[in-house]
Amino acid sequence: MSLELNEISKNFKDDKVLDRVSLYVPEGKTLVLFGPSGAGKTVLLRLISGVIEPDEGHIKISGMDVDGVEPEDRNIGMAFQNFALFPHMDAHANIASPLTAQKKDKSAIQAGVQSLAKLLKIDHVLKHKPKELSNGQKQRTALARALAGKPKILLLDDPLRNVDAKLRFEMRLELPNLLYEQNATVIYVTQDYKEAMAFGDQIAVINGGVIQQIGTPEAIYLTPANVEIARLFGDPVINLLDVTLQKDASGVFALISEKRIDLDASYASVVGLECCLGIRPESVLFVDRDHKSAVPVTVEAETPLNEKTVNLCLTARGREIMASRPSGTQGPAGGEAFVAIEAASAMIFDKQTGALIETNSTDISERGKVT
Amino acid sequence: MQTTGTLERVLRGLAITAIILFFMFPILWIFLMSFQTNETILRVPPSLFFEPTLVNYKALISGRLEGSTATLEIAFMSNLFNSLFLSVTSVTVGLILGVPAAYAFARLKFRGSEDIAFTLLSFRFAPPLLVLLPLTIYFQKIGLADTYGGLIWVYQLIVLPLILWIVRGYFEDIPADIEYAYRIAGHGFWATFRKIALPLAGPGIAAAGLLAFIFAWNNFIFALVLASADKQPVTVGALAFITASGINYGQIAAGIMLSIAPTFALALYAQRYLVEGLSLGAVKG
Numbered sequence: 001m002s003l004e005l006n007e008i009s010k011n012f013k014d015d016k017v018l019d020r021v022s023l024y025v026p027e028g029k030t031l032v033l034f035g036p037s038g039a040g041k042t043v044l045l046r047l048i049s050g051v052i053e054p055d056e057g058h059i060k061i062s063g064m065d066v067d068g069v070e071p072e073d074r075n076i077g078m079a080f081q082n083f084a085l086f087p088h089m090d091a092h093a094n095i096a097s098p099l100t101a102q103k104k105d106k107s108a109i110q111a112g113v114q115s116l117a118k119l120l121k122i123d124h125v126l127k128h129k130p131k132e133l134s135n136g137q138k139q140r141t142a143l144a145r146a147l148a149g150k151p152k153i154l155l156l157d158d159p160l161r162n163v164d165a166k167l168r169f170e171m172r173l174e175l176p177n178l179l180y181e182q183n184a185t186v187i188y189v190t191q192d193y194k195e196a197m198a199f200g201d202q203i204a205v206i207n208g209g210v211i212q213q214i215g216t217p218e219a220i221y222l223t224p225a226n227v228e229i230a231r232l233f234g235d236p237v238i239n240l241l242d243v244t245l246q247k248d249a250s251g252v253f254a255l256i257s258e259k260r261i262d263l264d265a266s267y268a269s270v271v272g273l274e275c276c277l278g279i280r281p282e283s284v285l286f287v288d289r290d291h292k293s294a295v296p297v298t299v300e301a302e303t304p305l306n307e308k309t310v311n312l313c314l315t316a317r318g319r320e321i322m323a324s325r326p327s328g329t330q331g332p333a334g335g336e337a338f339v340a341i342e343a344a345s346a347m348i349f350d351k352q353t354g355a356l357i358e359t360n361s362t363d364i365s366e367r368g369k370v371t
Numbered sequence: 372m373q374t375t376g377t378l379e380r381v382l383r384g385l386a387i388t389a390i391i392l393f394f395m396f397p398i399l400w401i402f403l404m405s406f407q408t409n410e411t412i413l414r415v416p417p418s419l420f421f422e423p424t425l426v427n428y429k430a431l432i433s434g435r436l437e438g439s440t441a442t443l444e445i446a447f448m449s450n451l452f453n454s455l456f457l458s459v460t461s462v463t464v465g466l467i468l469g470v471p472a473a474y475a476f477a478r479l480k481f482r483g484s485e486d487i488a489f490t491l492l493s494f495r496f497a498p499p500l501l502v503l504l505p506l507t508i509y510f511q512k513i514g515l516a517d518t519y520g521g522l523i524w525v526y527q528l529i530v531l532p533l534i535l536w537i538v539r540g541y542f543e544d545i546p547a548d549i550e551y552a553y554r555i556a557g558h559g560f561w562a563t564f565r566k567i568a569l570p571l572a573g574p575g576i577a578a579a580g581l582l583a584f585i586f587a588w589n590n591f592i593f594a595l596v597l598a599s600a601d602k603q604p605v606t607v608g609a610l611a612f613i614t615a616s617g618i619n620y621g622q623i624a625a626g627i628m629l630s631i632a633p634t635f636a637l638a639l640y641a642q643r644y645l646v647e648g649l650s651l652g653a654v655k656g
Contacts, residue, residue, distance in 0.1 A: 051551040071554040078555045084548035101557030
């Protein structure tokens with residue numbers, strides 16, 4: 001079943017929580033709702049589940065308007081961030097609750113709960129009350145409960161938020177398969193960009209009750225709609241350098257430590273404007289002194305992060321640049337080094353508004369390539 | 372516990388003894404009085420040693436008070452029954468009306484809900500005497516005076532606000548997400564109320580019911596004005612012990628022992644629920 005949100009607005013008293021939010025999730029696809037706390041993600045899920053009603057706008061499930069349809073009639077599964085297990089029922093009864101609502105007979109309920117519990121590795125704690133479960137077991141119980149009714153729409157509200165790092169890592173690997181097997185339309189809320197990138201067919205970035213960008217994980221990473229989104233996606237954080245674009249006979253360029261960074265000719269329209277040059281740390285390469293656009297830097301620090309190593313560098317004017325490279329590759333020899341910036345993957349943002357200045361070349365795959 | 376010194380333990384023991392004496396001594400004294408005759412009670416100085424007698428209890432249960440000059444008929448046992456009947460039915464009616472109302476006030480924020488809830492609470496602020504006179508006149512007009520039904524109705528003034536406000540707090544303490552989860556799982560509004568809200572607020576409902584029972588049991592003024600002898604509870608009935616020939620302390624003590632017995636037993640039984648409290652371990656570790 002597809003899910004469509006059309007110009008949804010919701011106010012609590014005078015506080016505008018959601019402002020004309022529109023979304024479309026095709027059947028069987030996963031949309032990740034990504035944004036900081038207080039962005040309106042949880043409210044959006046509650047609206048979809050029907051426990052609260054929007055002030056304006058319409059929600060459609062399979063093209064059918066669900067205005068005024070009670071939550072129990074929407075065939076939705078939801079896992080809450082705080083688990084929201086029924087404290088007076090054991091794990092078995094918790095997981096079985098959608099099945100009892102469907103008036104399934106005892107053996108069907110038993111079989112349904114058992115198979116899910118086995119899949120999620122909680123079959124040994126089914127007799128336990130929620131307060132006797134560990135956080136990881138609670139999380140799995142909540143997930144099993146959401147899945148038990150075989151809902152066609154699954155809402156997962158930051159389900160990995162309250163679990164420890166090890167389990168989160170495991171679940172990040174297991175969840176996509178599990179969701180795929182359910183063949184449900186999924187909305188997955190998270191504040192973790194790695195989860196967002198891993199799970200989403202599409203990512204919707206929401207902030208202050210407004211959808212700021214919707215796109216594939218790749219598109220969000222490579223062409224973030226504004227500086228804020230660029231900062232949120234990526235670790236280490238994107239380098240942002242204040243520049244003013246210039247133009248001469250050979251094309252458009254920006255200057256960093258007197259070195260030319262040649263940019264796409266379509267940026268000609270913003271020459272003279274104060275801009276932010278955004279460069280992912282992995283697009284900053286250490287090069288020899290005689291490279292044609294070698295920017296001299298001082299290497300301040302080196303942080304090995306297992307699969308990659310991050311160097312913090314300072315330009316002659318004291319601007320910080322982070323460079324990330326696969327661990328084991330040749331790094332800078334000492335304090336003085338040279339970096340080259342891959343102009344093709346650079347992004348230009350308007351300094352005033354923070355908005356991305358789009359080039360004519362919209363082909364994302366081209367931009368991502370390392371030259 | 373290993374580290375507590377002897378001195379500390381002795382001091383703590385003394386403090387606990389002092390507190391127990393302070394609170395329990397009156398009850399103990401009444402208990403002892405109930406096994407004495409007026410003569411032994413009133414002797415100076417009072418003594419802990421006396422010949423125990425069951426004459427007071429006998430008089431109460433048989434309903435015949437043997438005075439020095441005459442025999443007095445008292446209706447203590449029927450008073451006790453009245454108390455029990457009035458309190459139990461009042462609390463039952465109060466729970467049936469109050470619990471769903473408390474849920475509505477806790478969960479369904481409608482226009483004026485706060486005002487209505489506060490108005491109901493304000494019944495507890497007004498001195499009962501204020502409403503009693505008009506109430507008596509009305510009750511006589513519509514034939515409710517001196518009926519159990521009328522008394523139970525008036526008792527709602529005591530019972531209902533108490534239940535409403537205590538139980539409402541317990542309902543509000545249940546995280547809304549737990550109820551939402553049950554709805555989304557496919558259960559209707561009433562199923563959610565019965566299977567989630569009621570059990571989770573159970574200790575609160577028990578506590579409110581118990582408190583309401585005690586308040587109803589201890590009520591004096593409504594029953595004094597609105598009920599005649601055959602409908603009177605023990606609180607009013609105890610007035611009969613103040614006779615022309617003197618105050619029968621022994622019977623009063625025995626009457627007190629008998630009349631606190633039900634509330635005492637109830638408190639002991641319900642203590643488990645009261646202490647248990649809400650254990651919502653499922654939300655956040």
